[in-house]
Amino acid sequence: MRRKGLCIVMAFVMASLVAAAGCGSKAQDNTTGGKDNVEPAAETSGSVQPDAGEEDTDSGKSEGADLTMLINADNALGGIQAVCDLAEKKMGIHVEIETRVGGSDGDNIVKTRLASGEMADICVYNSGATFAALNPEEYFIDLTDEAWMGNLDDNYLQSVTVKDKVYGIPSASMNCGVILYNKDIYDKYKLSVPKTWDEFMANCETIKKGGETALIGSLATPWTGQVIQLGDFYNVNAQDPAFAQEFQKGSAKYADTPAALRSFEKLEETIPYYNEDFLATTYDDACDKLANAEGAHWPILSYAIQNIYELYGEEAANKIGAFAVPGDSADNNGITVWIPESFYGNKNSENIEAIKQFFEFYITPEALDAYCSALLPDGPFCEKGYELPDNVYDMVKQEQSYIEAGKWGTAMEFQTSVKGADLPAICQELISGQTTAKKAAQKYDDDCLKAAVQMGLDWK
Template sequence: MKLIPSAAFLSAFTLLAGLAQAETVLQVTTDGNAETVAAMEALTAAYTAANPDVTFEIENRPGGAEGDNLVKTRLATGEAGDILQYNSGSLFQALDPAKNLADLSDIQGNVIDSFKSVVTASDGTVRGVPFGAAMGGGIYYNKNIYAELGLSVPKTWDEFMANNAKIKEAGKVAVATTFGDTWTSQLFVLGDYFNVQAEVPSFAADYTANKAKYATTPAAMRGFQYLEDVFKGGYMNEDFGAAKFDDGVRMVATGEAAHYPMLTFALGNIKQNFPENLEDVGFFAQPGPSADKNGLTVWMPAGLYVPAASENIEAAKAFLAFVASVEGCELMIKTNGATGPYLIKDCALPADVPAAVADMMPYFQAGATAPALEFLSPIKGPALEQITVEVGSGIRPTAEAAALYDQDVEKQAKQLGLPNW
């Protein structure tokens, strides 16, 4: 016998279907990095526990150029979902954020200003919130060597070089140098950007507009000079041309060398391979000409964004407001540990962070930070690491190197189609 649903049953079914449809499912796309995945899973689980009507579907995109192309294609076709994790800085600008990403200016109350500057669209609106920890670019130092020789953390380049002279006199390697991995040769140039900006505040804008050059801006050229200074002082390890990143980390951790210019992500390497030496390593910002203007060049974390084509903009923004809260920040720290400062106001790192992480915090607390140039300008010449190896090896002098890099930059700017080039 055929059963005919009653009117009451149909009404109840319609109500239940309506409730089911009322649930919001947010589509999230992130990279496949293990720390990224762990943090996003922890954040979404906590948010759903507090907001049962909101659930998430997380997709991991490929890395590198394939992932970049996927993000840009989906944004262009309106198929990028509801939440996107992606780079901040120059790569963020390449997404045409004023057109393709939702305005998040109204959920920035907890976000530190230095991050806002690298997710601000051309119309002045802020389009992202920070996801993960920032990195500092500066100089690791071995605390045992400093204590043994009675050295103080330098705030000027002259003080740094005086420390190097004392270290050399004591028969020790002053600056671990690892040109076997050519990318590591760039730190004295890239990590000096806080000092460049302190002296020439308009440099990033003028550089991008082809109004300023490394070879004609003494403050910018100084980073190349620092490489030459360290080479001429004989402060490097003998095998500097063959040594690699892992060697530099080992040297500064174990006291084979007093200094290693590097990004703070290297703490993960120290923690994994030399855990007994983790507290033997400190960190300071690259010194410049002025102790009064000493500050830290910062590599910003990725951002979380809401594609403008999302059908759930308000729900996505509510979740991002949670991520950018102290509670969300503390959850990320609990999940992945404190490898660097999180750019959320009043989000304190635990007391037992590695010494090098603790050394970074005063710069942030004092507002003495600046984003690396790559977060303020889309131009970074591909040959920089080869040029800095030549300078740091005594092959090419500073002025010639700066002029050569200006030529390298010009090629890239023209490829990007930037105005005035």
């Protein structure tokens, strides 16, 4: 089977070429950024050609402006490009894209250009803790009082808010920490989508008794082993809403907080259900296994659907469903999301009004339709009330149901700046049976202590 090679590993191997391209350029779509401190998403076209805005209309066109945008070269540009094209047609606002490398080198470029006063009109950067560290009050346009910001979900707004001021709009759709499942296997065993962890374990047991693989492990791509632990944070927050804040201060830890420890306990409970070769299975291998019904479930970020689409097409992609990492109560069944990268306006730009006009347009249903016509989203949008197109992946519709019900929250790393670097290895040890949930939680607390000390936080 030919591989598309869409797996991006934790080594942060990024593109080294920095190229300038106009918004109408044909830059290759690769990965979606914005997973603050989480493995970047491999996002390909998985789409049709843009057809939104074909009718040439001058309604609502402004006097026009030329804007510049600095963006990670690994981002998927198809959807953004389509909205830029439509904005130029309708409002006369042209956006010229300049790409930068990703990873720590890209972070340094952003920081250097901000400090030197050479930032583009629009900066595309992470949402959450790493954005807050950029000192946004000094560099970015305050959007707090713009009426159209009310079109964005409050959970998203929190991720781009610093000292009660809001600075960004989302550049793409969200990603969700989910358990993908093969619908054919669920139909075969007459299983229902679980709303509790016990129901999920019961489904896994049924599949195992049928002689099939209940859970696909892909630990040859180490970051994938974290997804259950990280994706459980909606449930942690539901039980202990103060945990992230207390963890940031160092007064709460995973090992001694029952709701947080439960995330590691859940991971430990999955041990009997993995494929025998889970340590040798890669991200791409797991896509194959799930699409070919060689395993029933795969805990992963939702952008994996793009890889399955590229490998097997629309029919196969729509045989994959998704549900949130279940909690222990069906009454509050919700999903953990990773906020996309955001657009931030340069406070020192000569085109502040045009930037605001572009931002206002970008989050309208018309603009989102243009985005989706060029690039099918692999997760829900942060814009309130937006109706996904009919041809969106079935699993994204399932994810959207959590959003519409208000049953979603951001991942832990959007609520605290402290995240240890060794979580993938710790989770791998746990899944492999080399440690226990309690010891794994303690190891992660120790790992986070190192990170907190490096950040200058007063942790104990």
